[in-house]
Amino acid sequence: MFSRIKKEINAIFERDPAAKSVLEVLLCYPGLHAILLHRVAHAIHRKGFFVLARFLSQVSRFLTGIEIHPGARIGEGLFIDHGSGVVIGETAELGDNVTIYQGVTLGGTGKEKGKRHPTIGNNVVISSGAKVLGSFTVGDNVKIGAGSVVLKTVPPNCTVVGVPGRIVIRDGQKVESAYTPDLRHDQMPDPIADMLSQMQNDIERLERKLKEVERECCHLKDKAEGAKS
Structure with a gap:
């Protein structure tokens, strides 16, 4: 347990230049509090105590402003920066070293049963206000731009922006598409x-x-x- 907490703290120091000390991180980072409470709620959920797990997740939501369903599976090194308004659904799965900013939703698209939330790969960055909705996979090393709405599978090593989300960079190369902006404003x-x-x-x-x-x-x-x- 202490080893995992240490990894969560190290992830904050690696990705947040505002972090000054371990004491500050332990006391003032709601993202860390939400993750640690989720670990407990998830363990309770896996034992079959669903109501107790949900109650603990709601307590965590009240304290941190971050809602993580106890059924969600989260890898190591998750960093939720600021975190207010973050929602992670029941069947969501997150890999290692994922970074999530405020206002992000990992949600579903309807009342379907079973797997209905996204699977996020390793080393993924999901920027402020982005929505990833549905049961599909976001590959490793993907960056999702602020305010984007992602509704389908994203291959590894891509950058996604827009509503609906579209790939603009793949494997370090710019992706040309019909959505490329036309800057000839003299020909409107x-x-x-x-x-x-x-x-x-x-x-x-x-x-x-x-x-x-x-x-x-x-x-x-x-x-x-x-x-x-």
């Missing part, structure tokens, strides 16, 4: 001109159609007069 479309142009095209089409109808009427009239004569 003019919706009013486009609408007027469309109206002009419609008027010309209607005029051609009207002329065809007029010619057809004249032809029928000439045939009728010829028949009478």
Whole structure:
């Protein structure tokens, strides 16, 4: 137990330059408190005392602002920075050395049973406000940008941004896509001109159609007069 606590403290010193002392980390880091309480709640959950485990997780939520379901499986070296608003679902699985910032949700997408939360690989960074929703895998060494919404599998060694999340860097190389921003702001479309142009095209089409109808009427009239004569 003490060895695991030491690893959790070392993870904070490795990834947070604001950490000054062990005493400060033990007293002032709600992410550490949430993780340690989760370890206890998870052990109780595995013994089958589900209500007691959930109650302890709710106590942890009240104290830290971080909600981790006792059924979630968390590897070593998890660092939850600040942590307010973090939610980790029941069937979520986290690898080693994962970093999570405030407002992150590892959640599901519906009322389905069984595995419904994501599996996070090793050395993953999930930035502030990101949402990872559904039962899929986020590979090792992935970075998820702030505010991103990830809804499908992410291969290892990628950077994901946007809503919905899309891969912009893979294995250190920029990924070109249809979503690449167009910075030619001197060539912006003019919706009013486009609408007027469309109206002009419609008027010309209607005029051609009207002329065809007029010619057809004249032809029928000439045939009728010829028949009478």
